[in-house]
Amino acid sequence: MGDSLSRRTFLKSSALAVAGLAASASAAAAAPLLRGPDNEPDEDVKKVLHERFGTRPIREGHVTLDVPDVAPDSREVPLLVESDLPMIADNFVKGFHIVVDHNPDIYLAGFNFTAAIGAATLDTRIKMRRSSHVRIIAETSKGELWSTSRFVYTSLNGCV
């Protein structure tokens, strides 16, 4: 009995520790200033961004990404992307680009829109090889680039 109690206490405390880790991870995600250089793309990612977007500046803002902090299944990580940028005939979101730093294909997908869709929203599911930043870049018809990123923890390699 004493044994199982101590085991229970151990499980409880480790569960708390995990919860604490998750909480600090989401706190870091919520405060971009605290994230600091961690959000900085590495050389491979920079190369991909440069090939796609040239030297145009990619600024943070105007895009929201809803994704679990910890993905239960790295073969199917749900993404929900929205933007508050205008969606009118001469000024609209031309596309959302998905970049996952540590995936075999760093540039995972591009979703190109016209003004006819009325609102820039996207809902899909992606694979992730391992824990990584997931970046969304919104490109406007005027060529501006707006982005957001979230760090997603995964367990198994989902790139099957």
Next chain:
Amino acid sequence: MRDDIGQGKIILPAKITRDAVINIRALLSHPMLTGMSRDQAGIPIPAWYVKEVEVIYGGERVAHFEWTSGISRDPFVGFSLRAVKEAPLNVTWKDNKGGVFTHSADVKFTTTTADATR
């Protein structure tokens, strides 16, 4: 091998009013293989995935997507559409092995009998 590959559906909201921005959901049965896994005998399984998706609304291409094998198996995509006309909505998926799959749904405005007699 699965026998449902290429089956799919386009889901529209139950009620659509003119000029409303509606949510479209498009689903296709497809293995979306990266080419990085092996079968039980250790033989690599070749890549097989949807590369391109086109969304045509009343003859006009309103969206197109470029995908890699990083999109999950049985790919799902949800996006918006401004319902400006009653017209078919066709979604075509093209894979890297030449497979082309099209599914469609009709955008129709909801008219209640009260509206019709008014």
